[in-house]
Amino acid sequence: MAAQRRRPTQVDIARRLGISQATVSLVVSGGPASFQVADETRRAVLEAAAELGYTVNAAARSLKGGRNRLLGLYTFEPVFPVDRRDFYFPFLLGVEEETAACGYDLLLFSSATARGDRSIYASGGNRLKVADGCVLLGRHIDRAELAELVREDFPFVFIGRREVPGRELSYVAPDNVGATRDTVRSLAGLGHRQLAYLKMAEDQEPTRDRAAGFRQGIADAGIGEDEVLVHAMDDPAAITGGLLQEWLADGITALLVEPSEDDAAIAAVERAAAEAGIRIPEDVSVALLGDPPLSESTRDWTRYTPPREQMAREAVRLLLELLDDEEGRPRQLLVDCRPIAGETVAGPSAGRPS
Amino acid sequence: MAAQRRRPTQVDIARRLGISQATVSLVVSGGPASFQVADETRRAVLEAAAELGYTVNAAARSLKGGRNRLLGLYTFEPVFPVDRRDFYFPFLLGVEEETAACGYDLLLFSSATARGDRSIYASGGNRLKVADGCVLLGRHIDRAELAELVREDFPFVFIGRREVPGRELSYVAPDNVGATRDTVRSLAGLGHRQLAYLKMAEDQEPTRDRAAGFRQGIADAGIGEDEVLVHAMDDPAAITGGLLQEWLADGITALLVEPSEDDAAIAAVERAAAEAGIRIPEDVSVALLGDPPLSESTRDWTRYTPPREQMAREAVRLLLELLDDEEGRPRQLLVDCRPIAGETVAGPSAGRPS
DNA sequence: TCTTGCACTTCATACGTATTAAGGATCCGG
DNA sequence: CCGGATCCTTAATACGTATGAAGTGCAAGA
Secondary structure, three states: OOOOOOOOOOHHHHHHHOOOOOHHHHHHOOOHHHHHHHHHHHHHHHHHHHHOOOOHHHHHHHOOOOOOEEEEEEOOOOOHHHHHHHHHHHHHHHHHHHHOOOOOOEEEOOOOOOOOOOOOOOOOOOOHHOOEEEEEEEOOOOOOHHHHHHHHHEOOOOOOOOOOOOOOOOEEEOOOHHHHHHHHHHHHHHHOOOOOEEEEOOOOOOHHHHHHHHHHHHOOOOOOOHHOOEEOOOOOHHOOOOOHHHHHHHHOOEEEEEEOOOOOHHHHHHHHHHHHHOOEEEEEEOOOOOOOOOOOOOOOOOOEOOOOOHHHHHHHHHHHHHHHHHOOOEEEHHHEEEOOOOOOOOOOOOOOOO | OOOOOOOHHHHHHHHHHHOOOHHHHHHHHOOHHHOOOOOOHHHHHHHHHHHOOOOOOHHHHHHHHHOOOOOEEOOOOOOOOHHHHHHHHHHHHHHHHHHHOOOOOEEEEOOOOOOEEEOOOOOOOHHHHHEEEEEEEOOOOOHHHHHHHHHOOEEEEEEEEOOEOOEEOOEEEHHHHHHHHHHHHHHHHOHHHHOEEEEOOOOHHHHEEEEEEHHHHHHHHOHHHHOOOOEEEOOOOHOHHHHHHHHHHHHOOEEEEOOOOOOOHHHHHHHHHHHHHOOOOOEEEEEEEEOOOOOOOOOOOOEEOOOOOHHHHHHHHHHHHHHHHHOOOOEEEEEEEEEEEEOOOOOOOOOOOO
């Protein structure tokens, strides 16, 4: 059998049956209009379609204005490297499953190119537009590209809260404000009053949200702004044993650490503590403001965890809503995080027999 | 600013500048033809394009040109469940990276649907055809669907050797024949002559290849067919301590175990050995014919491992070759596996002080 | 017989792009 | 003033599909 290079089209089916392309379209498009075609005709069309191996040309369909039944997933940073794997995996899983459950296929936009030219607007145009809409993911987003996406009015939902000046975006995000506030409250409930808060230096939305939660938390607990210490970590190596000792000498009894996708910050704290002979939680309590991969640490950190898989599913659902909404009004969803009581938090005087 | 519902097209740019759509196309398509346009005109077009936020319509472009710059990845079984994750991950990674490196995007066909209706031909047609070509993956393939794919002349490359009667397929596969043969040889080199070979009951190509390698291996070593025992595992639970004891009593000194994507078979052997107080490798040597996830076992098994990530990259490369080949001649590539000398193989008399 | 309605099918067109052959300038040599 | 060459631009068309409008044939009702 010689290879038939060209794929069969509706016209091929129509010609073979001596009917019109329009009728074929009515049948194979399946919709409600399909029932206005005579049973016999419909059967013949379907049979011929199967025989010729016909499949709808997605490009043509979406050109016409219809949908592609393709959803995109774009991440602003590589998802696959091993140290990030456990962090991103639940998102991937959730998006994949929900997309499938809704009858869509998933377009995974190339992430880690060898040349590092990671961009939505790589080859002249917006690659994402092949899909009907897109789920976006990642911490180190390109603001210019995001703004451009918004300007183009392309439907997308971000996982994680993101802002663009003068425009509301759609997102599904963990309630970092509330979770951080609750963490502070719970530390305060144990008697901690002098806190050190290690925040990330980069001023992203999640960082701002945690900062807001922190302020709420200390306000609720009646702790003054002057009793706490806020330290921006630009370089994890700057967290030294000496620094920790200084803090403890100043009366600090608990640390709040904002993690990233890798566990650099946590590793730094752990190392610094070991270096200075400081015990966790006996000498100082440590709570993480999130749930990083923790591949290097075997410790059971006190932390809070967002329901990642569920967030991903919600993102897909929101995106589909968005697509069906003629006006494309943005959707926003905050989800609660689950606190995990680990072994790194204790009362403030645990290590100091009084 | 009100949301502009319709995206700007080449026609919009042309109208604004009072030129024709064709000229705009020449400019924005960028290619060599772009230079036949007067500099001034080109600048004006690019400027207007930027101003209007024009982006090329991927659907229209691919409708015209035939190619989508999309490659598909379809797996015949769910990739994401945790116990399979480590097994499939290198494949995913390799396909993803190579696809990106070649300037394509990756279409990840939905795997685990809630309703379990996992099929290429789910909604009337071949879903894969949205992509220019497809990488296929998975052990439990649907033969009928595969045959149909072949009949439709859809370009694909399988990871793993697959056969369809009367037709050559394209694949990248580990050299299971050679690797199994070498495993047998190396056992024979240690003095093992009476071997038990636990093969999978399902008669898939990889199983047949290992069986062929096994026969080659014992022939090379001058071991008779009657000195070996071939056991088809239909149910891992059937591997009991008693069975192992029987085999040892018969003089068997080494086991070859064919693994699957999960580690059921290996777990079964380990359990049975423990049950009967049989030590590995003192009482019996065990070599695996492959490299399963081994999530439950901490033992360092003697085995061989295919270069999974590399295989995936090769598969993508072969697929692109296939697409560029007008005649679509099948490509086949066998890759060597790397033997891993673990701690589960020793000489035949290790446990019997003579 | 002439409507009227119904069931089914087709016509015609639009979607946005790439491309080819042809069109219109302008200029030069003869 | 013509042939021809060069340079730039455009008209026309095809890609495969979806869809509203229009058409066909037929049976039933007036």
